Amino acid sequence: MIAIVDYKAGNLTSVQRALEFLGHQSEITDRAERIVAADRVILPGVGAAGATMENLRTLGLVEVLRNGVARAGKPFLGICIGIQVLLDRSEEDDADCLGIIAGRVVRYPRSIDGRTLKVPQIGWNRVRQTRPHRVFAGVPDNTHFYFVNSYYPIPDDPSMAIAASDYGIPFTAAVACGNVLATQFHLEKSGAAGLKLLDNFCRLSC
Amino acid sequence: MLAKRIIPCLDVREGKVTKGVRFLKNVDVGDPVAMARYYYNEGADEIVFYDITASNERRGIMLDVVRAVAREIFIPFSVGGGLRTLEDMRAVLLAGAEKVSIDSGAVRNPALISQGARAFGSQCVVLSMQVKKTGARPDVPTGYEVVIDGGRQPTGRDALAWSREGERLGAGELCINSIDRDGTKLGYDLEITRRISEAVSIPVIASGGAGEPAHLRDAFTIGLADAAIVASIVHYGEHPIPALKSYLKRNGVEIRDAVTVDLAPR
Numbered sequence: 001m002i003a004i005v006d007y008k009a010g011n012l013t014s015v016q017r018a019l020e021f022l023g024h025q026s027e028i029t030d031r032a033e034r035i036v037a038a039d040r041v042i043l044p045g046v047g048a049a050g051a052t053m054e055n056l057r058t059l060g061l062v063e064v065l066r067n068g069v070a071r072a073g074k075p076f077l078g079i080c081i082g083i084q085v086l087l088d089r090s091e092e093d094d095a096d097c098l099g100i101i102a103g104r105v106v107r108y109p110r111s112i113d114g115r116t117l118k119v120p121q122i123g124w125n126r127v128r129q130t131r132p133h134r135v136f137a138g139v140p141d142n143t144h145f146y147f148v149n150s151y152y153p154i155p156d157d158p159s160m161a162i163a164a165s166d167y168g169i170p171f172t173a174a175v176a177c178g179n180v181l182a183t184q185f186h187l188e189k190s191g192a193a194g195l196k197l198l199d200n201f202c203r204l205s206c
Numbered sequence: 207m208l209a210k211r212i213i214p215c216l217d218v219r220e221g222k223v224t225k226g227v228r229f230l231k232n233v234d235v236g237d238p239v240a241m242a243r244y245y246y247n248e249g250a251d252e253i254v255f256y257d258i259t260a261s262n263e264r265r266g267i268m269l270d271v272v273r274a275v276a277r278e279i280f281i282p283f284s285v286g287g288g289l290r291t292l293e294d295m296r297a298v299l300l301a302g303a304e305k306v307s308i309d310s311g312a313v314r315n316p317a318l319i320s321q322g323a324r325a326f327g328s329q330c331v332v333l334s335m336q337v338k339k340t341g342a343r344p345d346v347p348t349g350y351e352v353v354i355d356g357g358r359q360p361t362g363r364d365a366l367a368w369s370r371e372g373e374r375l376g377a378g379e380l381c382i383n384s385i386d387r388d389g390t391k392l393g394y395d396l397e398i399t400r401r402i403s404e405a406v407s408i409p410v411i412a413s414g415g416a417g418e419p420a421h422l423r424d425a426f427t428i429g430l431a432d433a434a435i436v437a438s439i440v441h442y443g444e445h446p447i448p449a450l451k452s453y454l455k456r457n458g459v460e461i462r463d464a465v466t467v468d469l470a471p472r
Contacts, residue, residue, distance in 0.1 A: 013300075020277070046327050047327065048327075110407075116407045117407075118408060118409055120329055122208075122409050123409065124209040125207070144462040146281065166207060167208065189282050189304060190281070191246070192469060195469060196468075199469065
């Protein structure tokens with residue numbers, strides 16, 4: 001069973017529908033014991049870092065995600081806001097985040113060389129696979145994925161990055177550290193390539 | 207660099223695709239779910255459904271369509287047409303749409319934009335506007351006026367001013383539909399598309415008038431659009447999406463490549 005963490009925001013059902021399509025059983029839940037008991041955990045969604053962390057705190061899930069999931073070696077996938085709250089801090093709402101991966105989250109620049117950069121980034125961008133990882137099995141390098149975001153992560157240890165993309169500047173598009181995996185792009189909205197990554201995650205043994 | 211998006215638009219009335227789709231041999235062209243699946247497989251970057259159901263009582267049918275589409279289409283899709291309240295928006299998003307497109311409802315009640323953005327996030331809210339070239343007047347300095355109710359009703363609002371206002375209120379994207387060009391196949395209105403795109407810092411979607419592949423190229427390179435709505439140019443089968451994309455690629459436009467991915471169980 002895959003637990004999809006319900007933090008009272010975000011598009012949880014689209015991740016569940018994608019898992020259903022792929023034939024993987026999942027449960028949307030905000031209960032610590034269900035998350036700890038799950039084989040895998042997905043933290044999906046859209047939303048702001050401050051509100052997401054606030055909801056996770058209120059639900060008592062911060063320690064669960066840190067210790068019951070990340071440090072317990074359970075396969076974990078963060079999507080979009082789910083990658084951003086993994087780091088120590090986010091510029092968005094000046095939020096204290098989970099600190100599972102050392103680093104910070106910053107906003108895209110407002111302009112590049114005097115030209116306005118449209119923020120949020122909304123659309124399909126190429127993803128370079130900067131470090132080989134099994135989650136990319138069967139997905140060609142430089143495939144487009146669907147992004148919706150105004151902020152991007154900067155892990156302290158650059159070797160945590162497994163993929164990068166460019167939006168005015170180069171940015172980290174996916175990270176992996178042992179059992180913890182996360183993407184800036186929406187796997188559940190990125191067509192067949194996104195489904196493939198999601199399917200790969202569901203079959204990874206960490 | 208972001209790929210320019212090609213977005214097929216399907217008009218749906220009481221659960222059926224209504225107009226201008228008549229080319230497919232093995233697809234029920236009246237069935238919005240089958241049509242969405244077809245365009246998804248063709249490489250559409252997003253899909254828009256425009257619900258033109260006349261009566262409120264029949265709107266539930268559209269929600270069934272949205273739920274069915276969401277089960278098998280894994281790219282973003284939006285729903286527009288007749289959304290007037292936060293509850294209308296919520297119902298469409300809960301049924302599985304990624305975005306809502308609001309139009310006349312937002313002109314009548316601009317707070318709908320900010321309420322939607324607060325409740326669901328700006329990325330969910332597309333402010334769509336029908337614009338008509340009227341000539342410059344004191345209240346319409348660009349010469350492009352926003353009209354509502356299918357183009358029948360002038361509003362006295364300037365298209366550029368309304369775009370800026372929409373951005374300020376929290377719209378995540380703007381869709382600029384030229385009613386002068388709609389259905390003409392003469393190409394998008396590049397002037398107003400470009401003026402708005404240069405004035406805002408959110409994505410702009412060009413709409414109305416695509417008849418040739420060059421029209422899409424121009425929307426992106428001259429109109430500076432981030433995305434383009436296509437209807438009859440793809441619905442009649444003359445210019446399938448893969449052909450449009452290879453044309454754009456040859457002309458130096460960044461587009462999303464098709465990828466072959468094996469999803470069969472291991």
